[in-house]
Amino acid sequence: MENRKQAILRAVVKEFTTSAVPVGSQALQTRYFVNLSSATIRSELADLSDLGYLTQPHTSAGRVPTDSGYRYFVDFLMDVEPIPERVKAFIQDELRGAPPDVQAIVERVAMTAASVTQNASVASAPQGSRAKIKHLDLVSLEPKEVLLILLLEGNLLRQQVLNTTEAATQAQLTKLAARLNSTLGGRASEEARRHYDSLALGLEKELMGRVVAVLDLYEKGSESLVVHDGVRNLLRQPEFAESSRLHQVLEVLEETRYLTLLLRQLIGDSDLQIVIGSENTSSQLQGCAVVLTSYGPSDRLKGVVGVIGPTRMAYSQTVARLQAVARGASERMNELGV
Amino acid sequence: MENRKQAILRAVVKEFTTSAVPVGSQALQTRYFVNLSSATIRSELADLSDLGYLTQPHTSAGRVPTDSGYRYFVDFLMDVEPIPERVKAFIQDELRGAPPDVQAIVERVAMTAASVTQNASVASAPQGSRAKIKHLDLVSLEPKEVLLILLLEGNLLRQQVLNTTEAATQAQLTKLAARLNSTLGGRASEEARRHYDSLALGLEKELMGRVVAVLDLYEKGSESLVVHDGVRNLLRQPEFAESSRLHQVLEVLEETRYLTLLLRQLIGDSDLQIVIGSENTSSQLQGCAVVLTSYGPSDRLKGVVGVIGPTRMAYSQTVARLQAVARGASERMNELGV
DNA sequence: TGTTGGCACTCTCGGCCCGAGAGTGCTGAA
């Protein structure tokens, strides 16, 4: 595409992003292209419309980018936007101040992302495809009831209440825990499965069954922690003035199970994903843009943080800030060993 | 107030609750009071307006209950509404299926409350004013880094990463943990504080300092777990068709810190609290009604679950179902010992 | 050939009017 067309497309996107009003040839001329006449710009706009990058709400209105228009912008025209120091500092502060557990950090990540991008946000907890057992503990609740505490790599705590067939004292449990710790501590989940298989029926086998179950749940990712925040930001946008639009977005956000799948499917193995309007497979997100990136303490342990807003979104700003949040969160998690 | 006036007020509330349209004398006559003429009803309606229980959007519209009208209804006219078996079963299923940890249960409680009342919901985790230490564990992460795992009464797990001045091996830590468990296990937080005071400087004192800090945090309730759900339900109500109304509610719901305070302040020590429209101290909740009740595994450990919706709310149904959810959650927590 | 000023055309938007309809309050009679 010729340079001038690109420049005009970029200008339309930029202008529409901030004003939310269809942009006409005159506005472009006075604000971006003083050397061109509005007639020239009009003919370029007509071309861009023919190419499918722009459209008009009605014959005598200005132009609005189509989904393809945004896509072209994102792929070829977008420049990296520097993040103001104030925002950088805010992100740092928020994430440094996060308490040392996954749940809290994920919530903080969602909150920060929503806040700095002024859109709705989602975040899921980092999850690995292979788990390591770091530590294990057994606490007697009742004579035949045991609480199993499992510390996975990444300082993820899991607990399970377990009704055993035979009674056990706390002393016995402590001993058993110590033995299991030396066998399994620091080992991958495979080890636990092998150990389970090797056992004869009894308390230890029952216990290890639970351990394996927890590991399975974790590795299959069917236990999911997904949070969302910043829905109120969407209400500031004219796109969501009528409630039906917001309703659809909320159906996605509040349906945790679905949201989890969506995030997992979208992020794939790419590190930055931008989905615009009709590119969304989910019908509720038509008209919305989704920007996702991954974060986590290590390459093996990755969660997703993302932003949902109208397609008329400040893409370059959103991407920059979202990535900053992801970087900050990764550092914090790394530092905490969480 | 005379019986007939009460009956008419009740009818207006009931009718308006379902239709959301101002109710006129004729509608009342044909649907509730076939033996009265519409003129008679009109004069009663005029009286109820004078009393401040009803109002009209404009001179030639039907009547709408005022906040006082709802208040009178709730205090004197509301009858207990039986819960359909299907709904009862749904509540049971949802709560029985909740995983055995507090976080998950609180989320499940909010989700269920939102679902069965078709409104937005909030829930906070049960919290006691005094904590008991059930179990404690120490895991060595790095030579000078220790993870402290603390199991409080109610199976609440807390973790803290702690950088120690002196290095310690896992064996030493295990020994120390065992000693502390026998000293503190099952004891109240006072014991931990006394033990902390009695110690000389050193690893154990550092550790106990953290333990005491966690207990403090918990007992002061400054660590808060509050979740909300079902905002999408509000969008079905005409009251929230224009986005500004929803915006205000979302500001309350998404501002966790504020929400926590609000819940704590509202519930006080009563077991059921209904706040209607202008009775709300928070300006964002004018026009909304809030219904709250408490739940938890024991009398000492109470959380709050509540519903937020338009003042035009099916109060008797909401109260009945909310209490059923609270009962179900309490049972589940009791059973899990969570 | 690309650019430009001029111009007719199209479409939205807000304001206005108006009639239908709903619901009221009042009044006088039973």
Next chain:
DNA sequence: TTCAGCACTCTCGGGCCGAGAGTGCCAACA
């Protein structure tokens, strides 16, 4: 005290209209 009748008030939706914004096209020009 109840009720039928009636005049009155107000909203709501539809239709109309003029202002304004923006377009596409065309002919002229460099």
